[in-house]
Amino acid sequence: EVQLLDSGGGLAQPGGSLRLSCAASGFTFSNYDMTWVRQAPGRGLEWVSSTSGNGRSTYADSVKGRFTVSRDNSKSTLYLQMNSLRADDTAVYYCARDRRSSLTRAFDSWGQGTLVTVSS
Amino acid sequence: SYVLTQPPSVSVAPANTARITCGGKNIGSKSVHWYQQRPGQAPVLAMHYDRDRPSGIPERFSGSNSGNTATLTISRVEAGDEADYYCQVWDGSSDHVIFGGGTKLTVL
Numbered sequence: 001e002v003q004l005l006d007s008g009g010g011l012a013q014p015g016g017s018l019r020l021s022c023a024a025s026g027f028t029f030s031n032y033d034m035t036w037v038r039q040a041p042g043r044g045l046e047w048v049s050s051t052s053g054n055g056r057s058t059y060a061d062s063v064k065g066r067f068t069v070s071r072d073n074s075k076s077t078l079y080l081q082m083n084s085l086r087a088d089d090t091a092v093y094y095c096a097r098d099r100r101s102s103l104t105r106a107f108d109s110w111g112q113g114t115l116v117t118v119s120s
Numbered sequence: 121s122y123v124l125t126q127p128p129s130v131s132v133a134p135a136n137t138a139r140i141t142c143g144g145k146n147i148g149s150k151s152v153h154w155y156q157q158r159p160g161q162a163p164v165l166a167m168h169y170d171r172d173r174p175s176g177i178p179e180r181f182s183g184s185n186s187g188n189t190a191t192l193t194i195s196r197v198e199a200g201d202e203a204d205y206y207c208q209v210w211d212g213s214s215d216h217v218i219f220g221g222g223t224k225l226t227v228l
Contacts, residue, residue: 035217037163045155045163045206047217058215094162104151104210105217108174110162 002026002109004095009114012085016118022078022095022111029076033098035107036069036080038091038116046091049080050098050105063089085118092116122211124220131226132197140223142190142207150209152190154183157222158203166205167192194225202227 008020036048049069051057057069068081096107125143132138154167165174170185180195207220
């Protein structure tokens with residue numbers, strides 16, 4: 001059974017940093033792209049970043065230059081380093097397994113989410 | 121950038137059919153995926169590649185995609201179908217993912 005466990009959320013000050021983790025199990029982690037999606041309180045889903053099995057990454061314009069996605073395939077863990085945090089980064093952050101193909105990306109398993117609150 | 125437009129809300133009586141639309145320029149040329157998100161829960165893939173149901177999704181769920189509109193259809197709606205539904209596509213030129221704004225399905 002595929003399982004994704006998100007962690008690392010919490011309260012951060014504006015301009016501060018936070019690192020999220022996503023521990024994966026039940027599948028060969030290195031064979032899959034992985035993606036972060038966030039959801040601000042009462043709002044819809046927003047794609048944040050995706051990374052390939054070998055670490056090639058892409059970012060939403062809203063986080064590019066501030067967030068960095070990485071992965072440790074030996075630990076089956078995905079990370080999101082968030083720097084220069086702003087109030088509008090406040091959201092629940094989900095990791096998702098990414099069924100990337102030449103035609104599309106689709107997310108077939110999701111973590112339970114971890115809440116990031118940016119406030120002074 | 122590419123925009124997906126969904127109605128904010130759709131209401132339907134139990135046992136009737138709900139249709140949730142997702143509009144985008146020439147969306148019929150893209151693969152559309154749908155996610156169901158029940159209150160307080162993580163999203164679940166409800167339909168992929170326009171019309172393919174993942175395992176565990178009831179046969180009552182179906183999808184279509186043509187022209188400028190993709191549609192998720194839920195037949196014989198049940199109370200448990202009440203949730204937010206999001207459509208999603210991939211922009212291959214930028215390798216960016218786009219979500220629609222979401223539709224809240226209310227079962228009357």
